[in-house]
Amino acid sequence: MAAGTLLSRIRLALWGLVAIAIFAAGALLLGNLQEAARQGASLPGAARLGGDFELVDHDGNAFSSQALKGKPHAIFFGFTHCPDICPTTLFEMTKHLDELGPKADTLKVLFVTVDPDRDTPEHLKTYLSAFDDRIVGLTGNEKQVASAIKAYRVFAEKVPTSDGDYTMNHTATVYLFDGKGTLASTLSWEEDENTRLAKLARLAERG
Amino acid sequence: MTKKLFAVVTLMLAGFTMAGLVQAQAEEKAATLKIEKPWTRVTPPGAKVAAGFVTITNTGSEADRLVGATASLSKHVEVHEMSMKDGVMRMQEVADGIEIAPGATVVLQPGGYHMMFMELSASPKVGEPVKGTLKFAKAGELPIVFAVAPLGAKSLDGGGKMTDSQKKDEMDHGSHHMKH
Numbered sequence: 001m002a003a004g005t006l007l008s009r010i011r012l013a014l015w016g017l018v019a020i021a022i023f024a025a026g027a028l029l030l031g032n033l034q035e036a037a038r039q040g041a042s043l044p045g046a047a048r049l050g051g052d053f054e055l056v057d058h059d060g061n062a063f064s065s066q067a068l069k070g071k072p073h074a075i076f077f078g079f080t081h082c083p084d085i086c087p088t089t090l091f092e093m094t095k096h097l098d099e100l101g102p103k104a105d106t107l108k109v110l111f112v113t114v115d116p117d118r119d120t121p122e123h124l125k126t127y128l129s130a131f132d133d134r135i136v137g138l139t140g141n142e143k144q145v146a147s148a149i150k151a152y153r154v155f156a157e158k159v160p161t162s163d164g165d166y167t168m169n170h171t172a173t174v175y176l177f178d179g180k181g182t183l184a185s186t187l188s189w190e191e192d193e194n195t196r197l198a199k200l201a202r203l204a205e206r207g
Numbered sequence: 208m209t210k211k212l213f214a215v216v217t218l219m220l221a222g223f224t225m226a227g228l229v230q231a232q233a234e235e236k237a238a239t240l241k242i243e244k245p246w247t248r249v250t251p252p253g254a255k256v257a258a259g260f261v262t263i264t265n266t267g268s269e270a271d272r273l274v275g276a277t278a279s280l281s282k283h284v285e286v287h288e289m290s291m292k293d294g295v296m297r298m299q300e301v302a303d304g305i306e307i308a309p310g311a312t313v314v315l316q317p318g319g320y321h322m323m324f325m326e327l328s329a330s331p332k333v334g335e336p337v338k339g340t341l342k343f344a345k346a347g348e349l350p351i352v353f354a355v356a357p358l359g360a361k362s363l364d365g366g367g368k369m370t371d372s373q374k375k376d377e378m379d380h381g382s383h384h385m386k387h
Contacts, residue, residue, distance in 0.1 A: 083257060083258035083321065084317055084318065084321065085296045087254070090251070091358055130358060159299070190291070
């Protein structure tokens with residue numbers, strides 16, 4: 001009888017230890033999460049977005065994702081035969097970069113075309129001349145652009161118009177990556193201007 | 208010979224009368240549509256497309272449809288609808304046009320319905336209003352003048368940097384009620 005009590009006591013003590021271990025592990029994890037949140041946490045699933053690409057900038061020079069190593073950057077996709085969202089996004093971005101002034105010099109801002117057939121480097125250069133010169137236009141051959149679209153999990157499709165031409169449906173979100181290449185935040189078209197500006201300022205500061 | 212001449216004159220007169228009747232009918236219908244603030248905006252250099260916007264109110268008792276438009280600096284214009292879902296921007300040609308029910312107001316504005324000016328021959332410039340027309344299924348083709356807002360403007364009245372000349376331009380041409 002005495003042996004049985006002893007065993008059940010040991011069992012109880014062991015369970016107690018297990019509980020303490022779980023509690024300690026939980027606290028540690030929570031601490032880490034809080035620390036991460038304080039530093040400006042990355043978004044869920046962030047690790048899967050982005051990746052290596054080889055494109056051509058609006059000056060006709062090769063531009064690879066290597067150039068983004070260690071640099072906070074904003075990247076968004078669009079095309080120049082776009083009547084509304086692309087020029088508006090570029091215009092808003094220009095305004096924000098202007099407001100941030102030299103603070104934004106650490107940021108790289110990339111506009112990747114989803115329409116490489118029509119958006120040649122020369123055409124992108126002309127088009128972007130109306131916007132902040134820190135914005136880099138990127139294009140490439142069809143394969144290069146397709147692989148960048150895939151890496152960033154961007155949606156892009158051609159839509160024929162009645163005149164035999166076409167327009168594009170595409171993801172319009174602006175992705176903000178920190179210097180480590182982790183997705184830090186996004187900007188959206190519906191968002192308040194000040195929110196967008198604050199996010200860009202935070203990204204520039206965070207590096 | 209005289210008979211032939213007489214026949215030609217009669218036919219011509221009949222033709223004119225009919226044209227006049229058709230015209231009068233179109234104008235009668237047009238009187239039920241109030242067209243306000245037709246506007247477009249400056250495009251980035253080299254852009255081949257621009258967007259046109261307008262507010263249309265049907266003050267009549269019969270529904271009409273906006274089926275097309277023209278703009279002097281565009282080879283052709285299509286009526287499109289833009290939508291945003293899950294961060295994806297989609298553009299769709301509105302094949303049957305936009306219905307304007309009696310008493311309804313339809314606003315073509317950034318982020319929604321717009322006229323897509325295709326194959327631009329020149330970029331719209333602030334202070335240089337763009338002549339055009341709106342084509343309705345019943346009211347026919349009505350002349351309008353698009354005021355030009357600056358690059359990035361989200362509306363004709365605000366959102367962009369307005370110059371004095373542009374404000375004047377808007378006053379002169381922006382609000383353009385159809386009175387026939």
